[in-house]
Amino acid sequence: MKALTASGERIECDEVEEGRHGVVCYFDGRIVGYVPYDQLTCVTERRTPVASSSIQSVGYDREEETLEIAFHSGGVYQYFDVPQETYQQLLHARSQGSYFHDNLRGQYDYRRLR
Structure with missing residues (x-):
């Protein structure tokens, strides 16, 4: 938040x-x-809960183009310069975990918050 x-x-x-x-x-x-x-x-609040076995919640800051993902493992990460369309696709993906691995992981600069 x-x-x-x-x-x-x-x-x-x-x-x-x-x-x-x-x-x-x-x-x-x-x-x-x-x-x-x-x-x-x-x-x-910065994140919306999602129904995923690996991702707990996701949020997006339009002004900063920053995607924030909280994982069930406890890790929280911010990904930078992510287009809003990518955030929307993540939210509506059949599997958020698969979408993350196929389209986000390794594609954007990030920092771990915890």
């Missing part, structure tokens, strides 16, 4: 905790940000 501030800053996190005056953002159990409610635009 990510928290968006009124100034346009994005805080990437995997958990948010609501407090009295704002939200605390966590990533891997560590605090990565705090946003007072009057500066918070929204908190959005």
Whole structure:
């Protein structure tokens, strides 16, 4: 998920905790940000669950052209410069795992988030 501030800053996190005056953002159990409610635009989920034996959920950031995939094994990866059409094809594939192996793996730069 990510928290968006009124100034346009994005805080990437995997958990948010609501407090009295704002939200605390966590990533891997560590605090990565705090946003007072009057500066918070929204908190959005980044991934959609899918019915796959290997992939737990997928998400896509149109502005950044970044695909994010969470695997049932616990790994979460971001793939860069992925066209939106590829994301849509992944979502609607008969097998997301097969589509990933045939069309994404080894084709895009990536980073492991966890």
